Structures are given as structure tokens and as C-alpha cells.
Amino acid sequence: MSSTMGAELDNLRWTPVRTMTGATTWMLRVSTDPAVKPGGVYFLYNPDAEVSAGSFSIGDDVLVRTVHSWGAAVFAPSTTIRRTEVRYGSPADPGAAHVVASVTNGWISDSRVADLQTFTASAGNPAAALTEARRLMNAAVTAGRFAECTEVTSTAGWVKVPGRPANGTATVSASCN
Structure with missing residues (x-):
């Protein structure tokens, strides 16, 4: 686990993503292959609210709810969700899915939204x-x-x-x- 920008990262790293205008924005990417059994998909989950936590980005303009490859699990972290998990399994049964990566936003617990x-x-x-x-x-x-x-x-x-x-x-x- 690492800490950066007030966020605790578990199996995630910051990665630059080129925008359509040629600028660069920073998103989170799963760092290493979680070695899960085939048959599921990767999705974002908010364990505090027990709901989906957003979408993965393909480039900076296409958002998808699930991806089949851990290397495609790239997303912009929410500044309003305390913890976001990347899970592997079925979005219809998130409780049975495996947590393969997570980000915990320390700035939210500090009551500062960055x-x-x-x-x-x-x-x-x-x-x-x-x-x-x-x-x-x-x-x-x-x-x-x-x-x-x-x-x-x-x-x-x-x-x-x-x-x-x-x-x-x-x-x-x-x-x-």
C-alpha cells in the first residue's frame, strides 16, 4: 500500500492519460495482475454506500462500467467517495466479487475535498x-x-x-x- 496526495493506494498507481486536446490528465490504474480466475469483469464499487462507484476511462472521453482486462482498469478517483474498490466478479453480486485494488481518500476524512x-x-x-x-x-x-x-x-x-x-x-x- 502506498500513500500519495492524501490517498492510500492498494495495487493502484497514478498514470498520465492524454486528452483529446493534447493535454495530460492523471488517473489511477491497477498496478499488477491480480491473478483472478476467468469469467468475471472488473468494476468500481463504493463499499460504504454499497453501490457502483463510477466508470473506467478509455482515453479521456469514453466511459465504461466494466472492463475484462486488469490493464484496462483506469479511472479518475472520486473526490466525494471515501473509499473506491476495484472488484472482479459480477456487478450484480458485488458482495461475492474479489477486491483487487482500492483507493482510500485521506483528504475526505480530513474534511477537505481536494x-x-x-x-x-x-x-x-x-x-x-x-x-x-x-x-x-x-x-x-x-x-x-x-x-x-x-x-x-x-x-x-x-x-x-x-x-x-x-x-x-x-x-x-x-x-x-
């Missing part, structure tokens, strides 16, 4: 793009959109569009509340 935000920028080089992405994050706080943002990860690199000079691009992912 949200993972992505700030993306372009500039003449990767370092300048990263500075601009951080400026955008700080501007969101200054404008009152969030009380605070804490940087979680950042990436920067070169992007080459045919027929145009290379440009720097950067993404800052932050836990904001």
Missing part, C-alpha cells in the same frame, strides 16, 4: 513552458478558484508540429481545494 487539476502551457522551450504552467496554477488560486494548490507532478518536453518550429510544452498536476 481535486486533481492539470495546468498545461506552451512556450519557446520546455523550461519556459513549465514556468508558465506553474504560473497558471498559482493564478487559479489568486483568482479564488481554489484556496490552495499543491504540485504533485510535472512534465516538460519538446513538441514538433510538421511545418512549424519545435515548441516547449509542460503539464503540472496539482491537488487543489
Whole structure:
């Protein structure tokens, strides 16, 4: 089990997902093969409310309630559910399904609801793009959109569009509340 951004992760890891606009958003992915017997599907479950807890993402624009492969179990964690479990079995009988991964949101037990935000920028080089992405994050706080943002990860690199000079691009992912 690991702890990150106030969340306890069990057999889950953060993974970048490319959006349709070319930006990056961060989601959770099952880390290792849970070695379950064939015949079931993976689904998200909220054990506190005893209900389904959302959908898996295929890219950033297609949501599905179940997936057949553990490698396809990618989802954006809810900021309003204390614990989300990835279960394998039948969604019609969640009590009999096996818990293969889970995320417990520590920020909810702290009565602070945080949200993972992505700030993306372009500039003449990767370092300048990263500075601009951080400026955008700080501007969101200054404008009152969030009380605070804490940087979680950042990436920067070169992007080459045919027929145009290379440009720097950067993404800052932050836990904001």
C-alpha cells in the first residue's frame, strides 16, 4: 500500500492519460495482475454506500462500467467517495466479487475535498513552458478558484508540429481545494 496526495493506494498507481486536446490528465490504474480466475469483469464499487462507484476511462472521453482486462482498469478517483474498490466478479453480486485494488481518500476524512487539476502551457522551450504552467496554477488560486494548490507532478518536453518550429510544452498536476 502506498500513500500519495492524501490517498492510500492498494495495487493502484497514478498514470498520465492524454486528452483529446493534447493535454495530460492523471488517473489511477491497477498496478499488477491480480491473478483472478476467468469469467468475471472488473468494476468500481463504493463499499460504504454499497453501490457502483463510477466508470473506467478509455482515453479521456469514453466511459465504461466494466472492463475484462486488469490493464484496462483506469479511472479518475472520486473526490466525494471515501473509499473506491476495484472488484472482479459480477456487478450484480458485488458482495461475492474479489477486491483487487482500492483507493482510500485521506483528504475526505480530513474534511477537505481536494481535486486533481492539470495546468498545461506552451512556450519557446520546455523550461519556459513549465514556468508558465506553474504560473497558471498559482493564478487559479489568486483568482479564488481554489484556496490552495499543491504540485504533485510535472512534465516538460519538446513538441514538433510538421511545418512549424519545435515548441516547449509542460503539464503540472496539482491537488487543489
